Amino acid sequence: xxxxxxxxxxxxxxxxxxxxxxxxxxxxxxxxxxxxxxxxxxxxxxxxxxxxxxxxxxxxxxxxxxxxxxxxxxxxxxxxxxxxxxxxxxxxxxxxxxxxxxxxxxxxxxxxxxxxxxxxxxxxxxxxxxxxxxxxxxxxxxxxxxxxxxxxxxxxxxxxxxxxxxxxxxxxxxxxxxxxxxxxxxxxxxxxxxxxxxxxxxxxxxxxxxxxxxxxxxxxxxxxxxxxxxxxxxxxxxxxxxxxxxxxxxxxxxxxxxxxxxxxxxxxxxxxxxxxxxxxxxxxxxxxxxxxxxxxxxxxxxxxxxxxxxxxxxxxxxxxxxxxxx
Amino acid sequence: xxxxxxxxxxxxxxxxxxxxxxxxxxxxxxxxxxxxxxxxxxxxxxxxxxxxxxxxxxxxxxxxxxxxxxxxxxxxxxxxxx
Numbered sequence: 001x002x003x004x005x006x007x008x009x010x011x012x013x014x015x016x017x018x019x020x021x022x023x024x025x026x027x028x029x030x031x032x033x034x035x036x037x038x039x040x041x042x043x044x045x046x047x048x049x050x051x052x053x054x055x056x057x058x059x060x061x062x063x064x065x066x067x068x069x070x071x072x073x074x075x076x077x078x079x080x081x082x083x084x085x086x087x088x089x090x091x092x093x094x095x096x097x098x099x100x101x102x103x104x105x106x107x108x109x110x111x112x113x114x115x116x117x118x119x120x121x122x123x124x125x126x127x128x129x130x131x132x133x134x135x136x137x138x139x140x141x142x143x144x145x146x147x148x149x150x151x152x153x154x155x156x157x158x159x160x161x162x163x164x165x166x167x168x169x170x171x172x173x174x175x176x177x178x179x180x181x182x183x184x185x186x187x188x189x190x191x192x193x194x195x196x197x198x199x200x201x202x203x204x205x206x207x208x209x210x211x212x213x214x215x216x217x218x219x220x221x222x223x224x225x226x227x228x229x230x231x232x233x234x235x236x237x238x239x240x241x242x243x244x245x246x247x248x249x250x251x252x253x254x255x256x257x258x259x260x261x262x263x264x265x266x267x268x269x270x271x272x273x274x275x276x277x278x279x280x281x282x283x284x285x286x287x288x289x290x291x292x293x294x295x296x297x298x299x300x301x302x303x304x305x306x307x308x309x310x311x312x313x314x315x316x317x318x319x320x321x322x323x324x325x326x
Numbered sequence: 327x328x329x330x331x332x333x334x335x336x337x338x339x340x341x342x343x344x345x346x347x348x349x350x351x352x353x354x355x356x357x358x359x360x361x362x363x364x365x366x367x368x369x370x371x372x373x374x375x376x377x378x379x380x381x382x383x384x385x386x387x388x389x390x391x392x393x394x395x396x397x398x399x400x401x402x403x404x405x406x407x408x
Contacts, residue, residue, distance in 0.1 A: 041398065042347070047340035065340055084348055084400060102400075132377040132396060140338035144361055145368060145378040166338075218378070238378065 004107070009035050010315070011306060012099055012108035014087045015248075017044025018292050019282025020114035021071040021080075022299030023306075028078035030307055036075075037101060039086035043068020044116045045245075045283075046292050048140050050166040053187075055292050064140070067292075090255050092275050095313065109313070110306045113257070113265055113273070113280040114299065117245035117290070122154060126212030126219070127241070134219030135212060135239050139163035142240075148172045149237035152222045154209050156181065160242035161188040167240065168195055175234045177207040177224055179243075207232065212239055247284045260286040270305045271298065279306055327388040328407055331356040334371040334382040338362075341398035342381040348400070354407060356383075 011027055013020045016038035027034045041047045047068035053061040062070075072082065088100045096107040119137045121127055127135050136142040143166060151171040153164045156178030164174055165188070174195075182189065182205065195201040206227030213221050222234045247264045258266045258274040264286035271279045281302040282288060282295035331349065333356055335342035349356050361368050361380065375382040375396045383395040385406045393406045 039400070041340040041344050043340060047343070050338060063338070065338065065343060068340065084344075084351070086400075132379045134378065136379065138339075138341070138379075141336065141341055141381075142379045143338075144336050144365070144380075145372070147365070 006098070006105050006107050008096070008107045008109075009033055010108070010310065011035070011110045011112065012037065012087075012097075012106065013112040013114055014099075015044065015114035015116055015282070015284070016042045016072070016082055017114060017116045017282060017295065018046055018067075018071060019116070019284075019295040019299035019302070020044075020112065021075045022296040023112055023114065023281060023303040024075040024080035024299075025071075025078060026300050026303030027306060028075065028080045030303070032307065032310065034080050035106075036080060036082045037085055037087050037099075038082060039084075039102075041068070042072050042082060045118070048138050049162065050140050051162075052292060086251075088251055090252070090257065090275070090278065092256055092278075097275070097277060109277065109315070110309055111278045112299075112302050112306060113249075113252070113278065113284055114282045114295075114302075115248035115251075115284045116295075117247045117283040119159070119242060120244045120246045122209055122241055122243060124209055124211055126214065130212055130214050130219050130239075134214055134237070135241065137241055139166045139240055142238075143167050143170050146170045146238050150235060151175070152177060152234050152236040152239045153242065154222070154239065155242035155244070156205075157183045157242065157244065158185055158188060159245075160184065161192055163240060163242055164201065165191055165195075168200055171200075173199075174201045175222075175236065176201060176203050177209055177222065177234065178203065178205050179208045181205065204232075204234075245283065245290060249284060262286075264288070270308075271302045272305065272309070277309060279309075328354070329386045329388045329390070331386070331407065332359060332384045333357070334359045334361060334367070334374075334380050334384075336360065336362050336380050339380050344398045345381045345383055345403065348398075348403065349407065352407065 010033040013036040016036045049064035051061045086102045147170045151174045153176045161184035207224040211223045256275040265280040279302045281298035385393040395402045
């Protein structure tokens with residue numbers, strides 16, 4: 001190690017969503033030098049969500065961007081450093097983990113994987129072809145292009161209904177295609193009901209999308225298979241897809257970090273992965289509840305476990321208070 | 327060499343925020359066209375990018391050639407502005 005001039009850090013957090021930023025707030029207050037690497041949006045999927053109504057402490061809800069900004073400001077106030085870039089791999093070198101990033105290599109005594117998840121694709125014909133030209137995965141980014149236009153939303157979970165409610169600000173009509181059953185929370189279904197009553201939203205249960213059809217001007221329709229196994233056309237100007245989440249773990253495939261059959265990171269009760277000194281928290285972790293509040297809680301837990309890990313390896317942690325109420 | 331940079335954004339777009347964060351971190355100035363405030367310029371963003379999405383970043387070089395970056399794509403944005 002003495003001849004190695006690779007930059008060294010105490011803790012590298014991969015990701016900068018709620019789990020990562022919450023962990024960074026705790027570790028930096030403990031004077032653990034912390035660097036975060038984010039390849040996408042600071043705040044993660046939360047930052048591209050219109051309104052977050054179930055994060056404790058915000059009685060009137062909070063926009064995703066506001067929550068993300070606030071978490072980032074809080075982490076940076078205590079000294080967290082956020083780098084915009086991508087971690088490509090992690091290898092175990094004993095006391096240090098070697099990370100390859102798109103801007104070079106670095107070493108870390110401990111690593112927290114908090115890369116979250118991303119929206120899944122349907123894989124049906126037309127989805128890739130019309131991506132960003134009629135097929136979208138971010139309502140808060142692209143909804144404004146569909147003022148007074150007809151839309152199709154694919155999906156029936158919380159994200160699909162939440163994003164549909166946002167899209168009602170712009171679209172003249174929205175068809176929601178749900179393959180099996182509506183899985184969104186009762187609160188969201190209740191919020192959607194007035195739009196169904198006024199015929200702004202039409203819910204189609206038991207429809208499996210088969211193809212997205214368009215021409216040089218963009219998307220014209222979605223072809224679906226209904227519960228009678230018959231083809232049905234849903235004419236539209238654009239399609240928004242929210243069919244579930246996949247973990248951002250492709251960079252771990254050839255590492256010693258163990259993944260479950262769906263690609264989520266397996267941890268023990270201390271949130272430590274199969275690679276000693278490498279922890280995971282938030283949506284990327286196997287068994288995660290996919291809630292922002294849970295991700296923040298896991299981030300805090302991981303931070304305390306990382307402190308224990310570092311202390312166990314001879315690092316003296318300055319005794320900063322863990323909480324202003326303690 | 328970069329002459330100027332224009333970003334088409336909306337109020338709710340997290341990826342737009344990231345493009346602005348990146349350019350600010352690099353100490354680079356930019357003009358912003360907020361499509362929520364200027365909806366009549368949506369077609370301009372569409373014409374330039376061929377896409378119905380934001381952010382759209384237009385990097386104009388000193389020779390007046392333009393590079394258009396759709397979305398928050400560091401692999402394309404970084405070389406375009408450096």
